[in-house]
Amino acid sequence: MSAQLPACQLLERFYGQSAHLWPVAPPADGWLQAHSTAMISGDVALREQWASSGKSAASPFDAPFVEQAGQVVLFWPKAHQLGIWWLTWLCNVLPENTPLDVVGEHQGGIKRVPKILSELGMRCDKLDNARRCSLFATRTIAMEPPVNAWQTFEALDLKLVSHPGVFGHGKVDEGTRLMLESIEASLSKKPLNVLDVGCGDGIISAWLAQRGHQVTAVDVSAFAVEACRRTLAANQLSGRVLESDVYSALENEQFDLIISNPPFHQEREITYGPSHRLISEAPPHLRAGGRLVIVANGFLPYPDHLQRVFQDFEVLADNRRFKVYRAAK
Template sequence: MSAQLPACQLLERYYGQAARLCPVAPPEDTWLLTHSAAMVSDNVALRQQWQASERLAVSPFEPFDYLPEGQVVLFWPKAHQLGKWWLEWLCHVLPDNTPLDIVGEHQGGIKRVPKMLDELGMSCDKLDNARRCSLFATRTVKMEAPESAWQTFDALDMRLVSHPGVFGHGKVDEGTQLLLQALEETLPKKTLKVLDMGCGDGIISAWLAKRGHAVTAVDVSAFAAEACRRTLHDNALDGTVLESDVYSALEGERFDVIVSNPPFHQERDISYGPSTRLIDEAPEHLNAKGQLILVANAFLPYPERLQRALGGFETLSDNRRFRVYRATK
């Protein structure tokens, strides 16, 4: 079996079929899984895939108490500051002078890595390039746990905490603002059990908790879940925050309202998978007369899916760029 993605194809070309790797922040690629003993990822869905194949898969927010088998390879993310966080984290958790390779696509910013390594006092050797990707080698140097990437900002009369790579990092996006306006106008003034699906840095969760609702927040990203926890904490608000691949961590649990600003991008590709599951499986997680309220770009094909899953919907807001939909069980 050959690698499918360009960065993995470069690794296959360089390491060969005898490769034994420990990827960090990897993409989904069967060749990579087959040739790896363990992995580290913020993505709980990807970790569950690896665990199902009897591979060790851990979150960067879990205690890191093992030495990886095989060559550690960091897949460079498109968010430059997120890449820096991963570098600092690896330098913090791995022994000094551990070999570390870094791979990524040219359009994703991998060419900036040598300069960043130099700024961090780390060595840099170029090993290979192909498929519009490059592979660099370095070694870890001792560093403190990375905290500088966390960003705090004020919005909507709250203190919000964000991290590179989390949707809407450092700001409240237009769609979320439209959604919150619609919620202000339509939610009853009583305590509701609410699920914030795809919580990001916790803007919606904190807004709901501040108004007295019992909030459960979920996100596939460990960075998002941790940002949401910090946002709730910094505002002295209560809420349950879980890492979850859509509803995977919520078996049997039902809510009065499910709220979401669902993503439709997977890196640079459009992906409707999570949004489709959000809508299709909503009836199983809503109480009687429960509501699914979501905001989406106006061009996205959600109305038809809402019609099929819940038998109808209404448009609460429409500013031509975004629409807020409500469907009732």
């Protein structure tokens, strides 16, 4: 486990070693996990980590919903619209007047929380600040369900459904566009068994399903999984959509094509863990002659890793900002 995070250091300072917390959208932090009774997260990998230590862990889309256990603490996300969604959601699933604390780093937007709480009609008391973090206290109120967070927009002749909790909310990433353009001419006309890793709002899955391919879409985020399902439904397309930490939910399944615009940020930190697993563990999940296609920012060091795993790969497209790579089993 990594070193204790600043926001969790603030919680330890305020609550002490007798803390019994019920964190919502928490980070990976050993102290927090040890001093929490249960958690709520959209991240399936984090939920599995907590569950493996005997802690109750649930998604915001689970039903029936897990009961509150301990002091509720919302970790304020980088995307403030997602923070507003969490506040509204908590007001809907918890009894009115339930104590709710909100914590976060100053550079992550926590200073906006008093204004946001005021606009929602919720009280706000400052409890503590340290380590360039702040901790606020509020209470849940009666509020309408957070249905307006889902946004529908059109791109690439498709209706896309997005949510503030999904990467690239409300727009199609430039790299994704480049990747789809680069494979369209060479894509097999016969139906392929395709795996879309890190499906986001489902643009890649819907684009491929629209062309007759059999699609399995996976994402570590419950928000992305729900968005992808809604996108497929909005276009009258079928596909299987699963919560999965890269290949974790797929066992020994194999595909003709694995395609991805893999993430390389976790909040504000650059991380290559998921993308390296995507590449390293691809061969067992590819049928003979199967291909891996990924798009990445041009500066990312993926060619070396592709070379180690596949020995041979090609650059399908390069617009100076993004590169599209294809490797064959």
